[in-house]
Amino acid sequence: MLRHWLQLSLTEGIGPILQSRVVEAAGSAQAACEATTSMLRNVEGIGSGKALKIHDALKRAAAEVEPELERTAKAGARLICREDEEYPAMLKIIPDPPPVLYIIGAIEPRDLNGIAMVGSRRCSLYGREQAERFAALLAGAGFTIVSGGARGIDSAAHRGAMMHEAGRTIAVLGSGIDVPYPRENESLFRQISQRGAVVSEYPMGAAPLPENFPKRNRIVSGISRGVLVIEADERSGALITARMATEDHNRAVMAIPGRVDNAMSAGPHKLIREGAALIVNLADIVSALHPLPVDVGQPDLFRVEEPGESAKPQAKMVEPMLANLTAHQVQLVEAMNEHPSDVDSLVERSGLSTPVVLQQLTLLSLKGIVKRVEGNTYVRTK
Numbered sequence: 220m221l222r223h224w225l226q227l228s229l230t231e232g233i234g235p236i237l238q239s240r241v242v243e244a245a246g247s248a249q250a251a252c253e254a255t256t257s258m259l260r261n262v263e264g265i266g267s268g269k270a271l272k273i274h275d276a277l278k279r280a281a282a283e284v285e286p287e288l289e290r291t292a293k294a295g296a297r298l299i300c301r302e303d304e305e306y307p308a309m310l311k312i313i314p315d316p317p318p319v320l321y322i323i324g325a326i327e328p329r330d331l332n333g334i335a336m337v338g339s340r341r342c343s344l345y346g347r348e349q350a351e352r353f354a355a356l357l358a359g360a361g362f363t364i365v366s367g368g369a370r371g372i373d374s375a376a377h378r379g380a381m382m383h384e385a386g387r388t389i390a391v392l393g394s395g396i397d398v399p400y401p402r403e404n405e406s407l408f409r410q411i412s413q414r415g416a417v418v419s420e421y422p423m424g425a426a427p428l429p430e431n432f433p434k435r436n437r438i439v440s441g442i443s444r445g446v447l448v449i450e451a452d453e454r455s456g457a458l459i460t461a462r463m464a465t466e467d468h469n470r471a472v473m474a475i476p477g478r479v480d481n482a483m484s485a486g487p488h489k490l491i492r493e494g495a496a497l498i499v500n501l502a503d504i505v506s507a508l509h510p511l512p513v514d515v516g517q518p519d520l521f522r523v524e525e526p527g528e529s530a531k532p533q534a535k536m537v538e539p540m541l542a543n544l545t546a547h548q549v550q551l552v553e554a555m556n557e558h559p560s561d562v563d564s565l566v567e568r569s570g571l572s573t574p575v576v577l578q579q580l581t582l583l584s585l586k587g588i589v590k591r592v593e594g595n596t597y598v599r600t601k
Contacts (some may be wrong), residue, residue, distance in 0.1 A: 221319070222284050223248035228318040228424060229280040229287065232273050235315040246319075248302070248571040252277055261495055264369040283569035294397040296323045308515035309333070313441040313468050317420035321396040323408075323417030328364040330389065331515065332585065334504065335443035335464070337436075337457040338372030339483050340448045346450035346483060349475055353447065354379025356501045358386030361579040363388045365417060367435060368408060372417050372449050372457075387415040387452075389442065393435040395425035416433055436460040437467070445471035445508050447498060451486030458486050461495070471507045473498045502591050505584045514577045544588075547571060551579050552588060552599065561598035 227238045227248060236363035238251070240262050243434055245251040252429045254277070259270040287348065291298055299305050300319050305326050310316050334357055336350060354376040366373040368390035380388035390411045396419040399405040408417050420438065421431060436459055446464040451457035473496040477484030479570035491497050496507035544552065554560070554568035565576050580597055583589040589597045 220248060221300045222288075223252045224286050224302070224318045225287060225298060226252050226277065226280045228420070229283050230273065231276045231280075232269065232574060233276070234362035235236055235317055238318050239315075240264060244344075244411055248300070252281065260307060287422060290397070291321060294323075294423065296321050296396050297587065298322070299326075305332075306517055307333075307442045309443065309512075310438060310441040312512060312514045313437065315437065316441065317438065319420065321419045321421070322415075322416050324389075324412035325397060326416055327387070327388075328419075329361065330387065330415075330442075331444075331511070332361060333363045333365045333389065333443040335365045335439045335446040335460065336372065336376035336417070336458050337366060337439065337446060337448055339452065339457065340345060340369055340371035340373075341483070342371040342375070342450045342485060343478075345481075346372055349450050350375035351379035352384070353449070353475070353498075353501075353504075355382040355386070357504065358383040358388070360501060360505075360578050363387040363389060367391055367393065367432070367439055368400075368404055368411075368417070370450065372445055372451075374407060375409060376449075381410060381414050389415045390417045391435055391438045391442070392417065392419040392421070392427075393431040394427035395421050395423045397423050398425060398427065403506070408531075409484040433459055434457060437463050437474075440468050440470055443470060444511070445473055445504070447504065448472070448474045448487050448490055448495070450475075450477055450481070450483040452482055453485050453489055455486050458490070461490055469509065469512075471509050473504060473507050475499075478507065501581060502584075502595075505581055506591070508585070542588075544583075545579075547575055548579050548583055548588075551576060551583065553598065555599045557587065557598065559592045560596045561596045565597070 241251045244262050245254050245397050256270045256274045259265050259273055260267050298319050298321055301311060301425045307326055308331055351371045358364060358380040364376050377388045377390060380386040388411055390408060394400045399408050411417055414500060436456060440460050442462045446461050448457050448461055461472045465472045474487035474490040475498050476489055498504055550569045554565055562576055566573050590600050592598055
Protein backbone atom coordinates (compact mmCIF):
# COMPACT_ATOMS: atom_id res chain seq x y z
CA MET A 220 0.00 0.00 0.00
CA LEU A 221 2.68 2.51 1.08
CA ARG A 222 4.91 1.58 -1.85
CA HIS A 223 2.18 2.36 -4.33
CA TRP A 224 1.35 5.73 -2.78
CA LEU A 225 5.08 6.53 -2.77
CA GLN A 226 5.30 5.55 -6.43
CA LEU A 227 2.48 7.96 -7.21
CA SER A 228 4.23 10.67 -5.19
CA LEU A 229 7.46 10.19 -7.17
CA THR A 230 5.69 10.24 -10.56
CA GLU A 231 6.45 13.35 -12.59
CA GLY A 232 3.57 15.31 -14.10
CA ILE A 233 0.91 14.27 -11.62
CA GLY A 234 0.14 16.26 -8.48
CA PRO A 235 -2.04 15.41 -5.47
CA ILE A 236 -5.37 16.24 -7.16
CA LEU A 237 -4.65 14.13 -10.25
CA GLN A 238 -3.27 11.35 -8.04
CA SER A 239 -6.58 11.26 -6.17
CA ARG A 240 -8.54 11.15 -9.43
CA VAL A 241 -6.43 8.30 -10.81
CA VAL A 242 -6.75 6.29 -7.58
CA GLU A 243 -10.51 6.86 -7.56
CA ALA A 244 -10.83 5.81 -11.20
CA ALA A 245 -8.61 2.75 -10.76
CA GLY A 246 -10.09 1.70 -7.43
CA SER A 247 -6.87 1.59 -5.39
CA ALA A 248 -3.34 3.00 -5.26
CA GLN A 249 -1.96 -0.31 -6.54
CA ALA A 250 -4.34 -0.33 -9.49
CA ALA A 251 -3.48 3.30 -10.19
CA CYS A 252 0.21 2.40 -10.46
CA GLU A 253 -0.71 -0.30 -12.98
CA ALA A 254 -3.05 1.94 -14.98
CA THR A 255 -3.05 1.62 -18.76
CA THR A 256 -2.81 4.59 -21.06
CA SER A 257 -6.42 4.05 -22.13
CA MET A 258 -7.61 4.24 -18.51
CA LEU A 259 -5.48 7.32 -17.81
CA ARG A 260 -6.90 8.96 -20.92
CA ASN A 261 -10.35 8.99 -19.35
CA VAL A 262 -9.28 10.66 -16.10
CA GLU A 263 -10.35 14.30 -15.85
CA GLY A 264 -7.33 16.58 -16.28
CA ILE A 265 -5.17 14.04 -18.13
CA GLY A 266 -6.64 13.26 -21.56
CA SER A 267 -4.89 11.82 -24.58
CA GLY A 268 -1.97 14.25 -24.63
CA LYS A 269 -0.70 13.47 -21.12
CA ALA A 270 -1.74 9.84 -20.70
CA LEU A 271 1.33 8.29 -22.35
CA LYS A 272 3.75 10.61 -20.51
CA ILE A 273 2.19 9.77 -17.15
CA HIS A 274 2.15 6.04 -17.97
CA ASP A 275 5.89 6.15 -18.69
CA ALA A 276 6.54 8.31 -15.61
CA LEU A 277 4.73 5.75 -13.42
CA LYS A 278 7.08 3.03 -14.69
CA ARG A 279 10.17 5.16 -13.98
CA ALA A 280 8.89 5.99 -10.50
CA ALA A 281 8.47 2.29 -9.70
CA ALA A 282 12.25 1.87 -9.93
CA GLU A 283 12.79 4.76 -7.50
CA VAL A 284 10.63 3.38 -4.68
CA GLU A 285 13.12 1.03 -3.04
CA PRO A 286 16.07 3.49 -3.11
CA GLU A 287 13.80 6.21 -1.67
CA LEU A 288 12.73 3.93 1.18
CA GLU A 289 16.37 3.17 1.93
CA ARG A 290 17.31 6.88 1.95
CA THR A 291 14.39 7.61 4.24
CA ALA A 292 15.38 4.93 6.75
CA LYS A 293 19.01 6.00 6.67
CA ALA A 294 17.97 9.56 7.62
CA GLY A 295 16.06 8.25 10.65
CA ALA A 296 12.72 9.14 9.06
CA ARG A 297 9.75 7.08 7.98
CA LEU A 298 6.87 7.33 5.56
CA ILE A 299 3.12 7.21 6.00
CA CYS A 300 0.46 7.30 3.30
CA ARG A 301 -3.15 8.48 3.12
CA GLU A 302 -4.44 5.06 4.12
CA ASP A 303 -2.37 4.86 7.31
CA GLU A 304 -4.10 5.41 10.63
CA GLU A 305 -1.41 7.92 11.64
CA TYR A 306 -2.08 10.13 8.61
CA PRO A 307 -3.61 13.39 9.95
CA ALA A 308 -7.38 13.19 9.68
CA MET A 309 -7.83 16.92 9.04
CA LEU A 310 -5.26 16.84 6.23
CA LYS A 311 -6.94 13.90 4.56
CA ILE A 312 -10.11 15.91 3.84
CA ILE A 313 -8.54 18.91 2.05
CA PRO A 314 -8.88 18.99 -1.77
CA ASP A 315 -5.23 18.08 -2.42
CA PRO A 316 -3.75 16.02 0.43
CA PRO A 317 -0.18 14.79 -0.14
CA PRO A 318 -0.07 11.06 -0.99
CA VAL A 319 2.74 10.45 1.49
CA LEU A 320 4.35 12.25 4.39
CA TYR A 321 7.95 11.88 5.49
CA ILE A 322 8.09 12.07 9.29
CA ILE A 323 10.72 12.34 11.99
CA GLY A 324 8.85 11.99 15.27
CA ALA A 325 5.21 10.99 15.50
CA ILE A 326 1.71 12.22 14.74
CA GLU A 327 -0.67 11.54 17.65
CA PRO A 328 -4.50 11.55 17.86
CA ARG A 329 -4.44 14.70 20.03
CA ASP A 330 -2.79 16.55 17.13
CA LEU A 331 -6.28 16.70 15.66
CA ASN A 332 -6.49 19.88 17.74
CA GLY A 333 -3.72 21.63 15.86
CA ILE A 334 -3.45 25.40 15.62
CA ALA A 335 -1.30 26.87 12.85
CA MET A 336 0.73 29.92 13.85
CA VAL A 337 2.24 31.86 10.96
CA GLY A 338 3.79 35.24 10.32
CA SER A 339 6.75 37.23 9.10
CA ARG A 340 10.34 36.02 9.01
CA ARG A 341 11.31 39.64 9.81
CA CYS A 342 9.19 39.92 12.92
CA SER A 343 9.62 42.52 15.64
CA LEU A 344 10.37 41.78 19.27
CA TYR A 345 6.64 42.24 19.97
CA GLY A 346 5.73 39.67 17.31
CA ARG A 347 8.21 37.14 18.63
CA GLU A 348 7.00 37.64 22.20
CA GLN A 349 3.35 37.18 21.22
CA ALA A 350 4.14 34.07 19.16
CA GLU A 351 5.97 32.47 22.09
CA ARG A 352 3.33 33.54 24.60
CA PHE A 353 0.31 32.30 22.66
CA ALA A 354 2.06 29.08 21.63
CA ALA A 355 2.85 28.33 25.27
CA LEU A 356 -0.73 29.10 26.33
CA LEU A 357 -2.19 26.93 23.58
CA ALA A 358 0.23 24.09 24.27
CA GLY A 359 -0.71 24.22 27.94
CA ALA A 360 -4.37 23.92 26.96
CA GLY A 361 -3.74 20.77 24.93
CA PHE A 362 -3.36 22.22 21.43
CA THR A 363 -0.58 21.19 19.06
CA ILE A 364 1.24 24.13 17.47
CA VAL A 365 1.78 23.77 13.72
CA SER A 366 4.11 26.01 11.73
CA GLY A 367 6.61 26.00 8.91
CA GLY A 368 9.92 26.00 10.76
CA ALA A 369 11.00 29.29 9.16
CA ARG A 370 12.83 32.16 10.82
CA GLY A 371 10.86 34.68 12.83
CA ILE A 372 7.29 33.91 13.92
CA ASP A 373 7.44 30.21 12.94
CA SER A 374 10.51 29.52 15.06
CA ALA A 375 9.13 31.52 17.99
CA ALA A 376 5.87 29.53 17.86
CA HIS A 377 7.69 26.19 17.89
CA ARG A 378 9.86 27.29 20.81
CA GLY A 379 6.88 28.68 22.71
CA ALA A 380 5.03 25.37 22.40
CA MET A 381 7.98 23.53 23.89
CA MET A 382 8.08 25.87 26.89
CA HIS A 383 5.23 23.83 28.33
CA GLU A 384 6.39 20.46 29.65
CA ALA A 385 3.66 18.59 27.76
CA GLY A 386 3.61 20.90 24.73
CA ARG A 387 3.58 19.43 21.23
CA THR A 388 4.52 21.07 17.96
CA ILE A 389 4.74 20.07 14.28
CA ALA A 390 7.08 21.69 11.74
CA VAL A 391 6.18 21.33 8.05
CA LEU A 392 9.19 21.75 5.78
CA GLY A 393 9.36 23.08 2.23
CA SER A 394 12.32 20.80 1.47
CA GLY A 395 13.27 17.17 1.87
CA ILE A 396 13.20 16.07 5.47
CA ASP A 397 16.96 15.50 5.27
CA VAL A 398 17.52 19.08 4.08
CA PRO A 399 16.77 21.28 7.13
CA TYR A 400 15.90 24.81 6.09
CA PRO A 401 16.82 27.31 7.32
CA ARG A 402 20.08 25.62 8.24
CA GLU A 403 20.37 27.43 11.57
CA ASN A 404 17.17 25.69 12.72
CA GLU A 405 18.65 22.21 12.46
CA SER A 406 18.93 21.87 16.24
CA LEU A 407 15.39 23.26 16.65
CA PHE A 408 14.06 20.59 14.29
CA ARG A 409 15.78 17.90 16.37
CA GLN A 410 14.00 19.23 19.46
CA ILE A 411 10.68 19.35 17.62
CA SER A 412 11.04 15.72 16.53
CA GLN A 413 11.20 14.76 20.21
CA ARG A 414 8.13 16.85 21.10
CA GLY A 415 5.94 16.24 18.06
CA ALA A 416 7.03 15.80 14.46
CA VAL A 417 9.00 17.27 11.58
CA VAL A 418 7.06 16.60 8.38
CA SER A 419 7.56 16.99 4.63
CA GLU A 420 5.83 15.83 1.46
CA TYR A 421 8.99 16.31 -0.60
CA PRO A 422 11.34 13.44 -1.49
CA MET A 423 14.68 12.96 0.17
CA GLY A 424 17.26 15.51 -0.92
CA ALA A 425 14.68 17.99 -2.27
CA ALA A 426 16.05 21.54 -2.16
CA PRO A 427 14.05 24.38 -0.54
CA LEU A 428 12.89 25.88 -3.84
CA PRO A 429 10.71 29.03 -3.68
CA GLU A 430 7.75 27.25 -5.32
CA ASN A 431 7.73 24.62 -2.57
CA PHE A 432 6.61 26.97 0.18
CA PRO A 433 3.10 27.91 -1.04
CA LYS A 434 2.46 24.16 -1.42
CA ARG A 435 3.90 23.57 2.04
CA ASN A 436 1.48 26.16 3.43
CA ARG A 437 -1.56 24.08 2.43
CA ILE A 438 -0.30 21.34 4.76
CA VAL A 439 0.23 23.82 7.61
CA SER A 440 -3.38 24.95 7.18
CA GLY A 441 -4.82 21.54 6.31
CA ILE A 442 -3.43 19.78 9.36
CA SER A 443 -4.87 22.45 11.68
CA ARG A 444 -8.27 23.50 13.01
CA GLY A 445 -7.45 27.17 12.59
CA VAL A 446 -4.73 29.59 11.49
CA LEU A 447 -3.46 32.37 13.74
CA VAL A 448 -1.53 35.16 11.98
CA ILE A 449 1.01 37.22 13.93
CA GLU A 450 2.79 40.03 12.03
CA ALA A 451 2.87 39.85 8.25
CA ASP A 452 2.90 42.35 5.42
CA GLU A 453 0.12 42.26 2.84
CA ARG A 454 2.15 40.12 0.41
CA SER A 455 3.30 37.62 3.01
CA GLY A 456 3.03 33.87 2.63
CA ALA A 457 1.20 33.95 5.96
CA LEU A 458 -1.73 35.66 4.25
CA ILE A 459 -1.66 33.02 1.50
CA THR A 460 -1.99 30.40 4.23
CA ALA A 461 -4.88 32.34 5.76
CA ARG A 462 -6.67 32.52 2.40
CA MET A 463 -6.22 28.77 1.88
CA ALA A 464 -7.56 28.15 5.37
CA THR A 465 -10.80 30.05 4.84
CA GLU A 466 -11.43 29.54 1.10
CA ASP A 467 -10.21 25.97 0.52
CA HIS A 468 -10.20 24.27 3.92
CA ASN A 469 -13.07 25.88 5.88
CA ARG A 470 -10.76 26.57 8.81
CA ALA A 471 -10.99 29.43 11.30
CA VAL A 472 -8.73 32.41 10.57
CA MET A 473 -7.54 34.53 13.47
CA ALA A 474 -5.14 37.45 13.84
CA ILE A 475 -3.36 39.25 16.66
CA PRO A 476 -3.41 43.04 16.21
CA GLY A 477 -0.08 44.83 16.15
CA ARG A 478 1.40 48.29 16.49
CA VAL A 479 -0.09 50.75 14.02
CA ASP A 480 3.37 52.11 13.15
CA ASN A 481 4.75 48.66 12.23
CA ALA A 482 4.50 47.66 8.56
CA MET A 483 4.23 44.03 9.69
CA SER A 484 0.87 44.84 11.30
CA ALA A 485 -0.70 45.46 7.88
CA GLY A 486 -1.43 41.79 7.23
CA PRO A 487 -3.19 40.95 10.51
CA HIS A 488 -5.13 44.23 10.42
CA LYS A 489 -6.26 43.52 6.85
CA LEU A 490 -7.47 40.06 7.89
CA ILE A 491 -9.36 41.49 10.87
CA ARG A 492 -11.09 44.04 8.61
CA GLU A 493 -12.09 41.18 6.31
CA GLY A 494 -13.64 39.16 9.13
CA ALA A 495 -10.84 37.23 10.82
CA ALA A 496 -11.28 36.81 14.57
CA LEU A 497 -9.39 39.43 16.57
CA ILE A 498 -7.37 37.59 19.20
CA VAL A 499 -6.26 39.02 22.53
CA ASN A 500 -6.42 35.94 24.75
CA LEU A 501 -6.75 32.16 24.74
CA ALA A 502 -10.53 32.24 25.16
CA ASP A 503 -10.84 34.23 21.90
CA ILE A 504 -9.12 31.38 20.04
CA VAL A 505 -11.35 28.71 21.53
CA SER A 506 -14.44 30.77 20.61
CA ALA A 507 -13.24 31.25 17.03
CA LEU A 508 -12.69 27.57 16.21
CA HIS A 509 -15.20 25.75 14.04
CA PRO A 510 -16.56 22.38 15.19
CA LEU A 511 -14.55 19.38 14.01
CA PRO A 512 -15.75 18.19 10.59
CA VAL A 513 -17.92 15.08 10.84
CA ASP A 514 -15.56 13.39 8.36
CA VAL A 515 -12.85 13.06 11.00
CA GLY A 516 -15.04 12.05 13.95
CA GLN A 517 -14.49 13.38 17.43
CA PRO A 518 -12.25 11.02 19.42
CA ASP A 519 -11.34 11.80 23.00
CA LEU A 520 -8.35 14.01 22.28
CA PHE A 521 -7.29 15.02 25.75
CA ARG A 522 -6.67 11.90 27.78
CA VAL A 523 -3.28 13.10 29.05
CA GLU A 524 -3.57 12.79 32.81
CA GLU A 525 -2.71 15.54 35.21
CA PRO A 526 -0.50 14.54 38.16
CA GLY A 527 -2.58 12.90 40.87
CA GLU A 528 -5.67 12.17 38.79
CA SER A 529 -7.10 8.85 37.78
CA ALA A 530 -7.45 7.97 34.12
CA LYS A 531 -11.16 7.24 34.66
CA PRO A 532 -13.85 9.25 36.41
CA GLN A 533 -14.91 8.00 39.81
CA ALA A 534 -17.62 5.36 39.87
CA LYS A 535 -20.25 7.76 41.21
CA MET A 536 -20.05 9.85 38.03
CA VAL A 537 -22.84 8.33 35.97
CA GLU A 538 -24.04 11.15 33.74
CA PRO A 539 -23.46 10.18 30.06
CA MET A 540 -21.86 13.56 29.32
CA LEU A 541 -19.17 12.81 31.93
CA ALA A 542 -18.24 9.38 30.63
CA ASN A 543 -15.25 10.47 28.56
CA LEU A 544 -13.90 13.16 30.87
CA THR A 545 -10.80 13.03 33.01
CA ALA A 546 -11.19 13.11 36.78
CA HIS A 547 -10.19 16.78 36.90
CA GLN A 548 -12.75 17.67 34.25
CA VAL A 549 -15.46 15.81 36.19
CA GLN A 550 -14.51 17.68 39.38
CA LEU A 551 -14.77 20.99 37.56
CA VAL A 552 -18.11 20.23 35.86
CA GLU A 553 -19.60 19.12 39.17
CA ALA A 554 -18.48 22.40 40.71
CA MET A 555 -20.59 24.30 38.18
CA ASN A 556 -24.32 24.95 38.02
CA GLU A 557 -26.81 26.83 35.87
CA HIS A 558 -25.45 30.17 37.10
CA PRO A 559 -22.22 31.68 35.69
CA SER A 560 -19.16 31.02 37.87
CA ASP A 561 -15.89 32.90 37.83
CA VAL A 562 -12.51 31.18 37.95
CA ASP A 563 -11.87 31.98 41.61
CA SER A 564 -15.18 30.40 42.62
CA LEU A 565 -14.44 27.30 40.57
CA VAL A 566 -11.00 26.97 42.16
CA GLU A 567 -12.59 27.12 45.62
CA ARG A 568 -15.41 24.68 44.85
CA SER A 569 -13.39 22.12 42.86
CA GLY A 570 -10.27 22.12 45.01
CA LEU A 571 -8.12 22.35 41.86
CA SER A 572 -5.35 24.85 41.29
CA THR A 573 -5.94 27.95 39.15
CA PRO A 574 -3.71 26.76 36.23
CA VAL A 575 -5.53 23.39 36.14
CA VAL A 576 -8.95 25.07 36.22
CA LEU A 577 -8.02 27.41 33.35
CA GLN A 578 -6.65 24.55 31.25
CA GLN A 579 -9.64 22.30 31.85
CA LEU A 580 -12.12 25.09 31.13
CA THR A 581 -10.52 25.45 27.71
CA LEU A 582 -10.78 21.73 27.02
CA LEU A 583 -14.36 21.56 28.28
CA SER A 584 -15.23 24.51 26.04
CA LEU A 585 -13.87 22.58 23.05
CA LYS A 586 -15.99 19.59 24.02
CA GLY A 587 -19.06 21.87 24.18
CA ILE A 588 -19.73 21.08 27.83
CA VAL A 589 -19.11 24.59 29.18
CA LYS A 590 -19.10 28.01 27.59
CA ARG A 591 -17.69 31.39 28.50
CA VAL A 592 -20.31 34.05 29.15
CA GLU A 593 -19.84 37.58 30.48
CA GLY A 594 -16.29 38.55 31.36
CA ASN A 595 -14.31 35.56 32.60
CA THR A 596 -17.25 33.52 33.86
CA TYR A 597 -18.34 30.07 32.71
CA VAL A 598 -21.54 28.02 32.75
CA ARG A 599 -22.45 24.44 31.93
CA THR A 600 -24.18 23.95 28.60
CA LYS A 601 -25.41 20.41 29.28
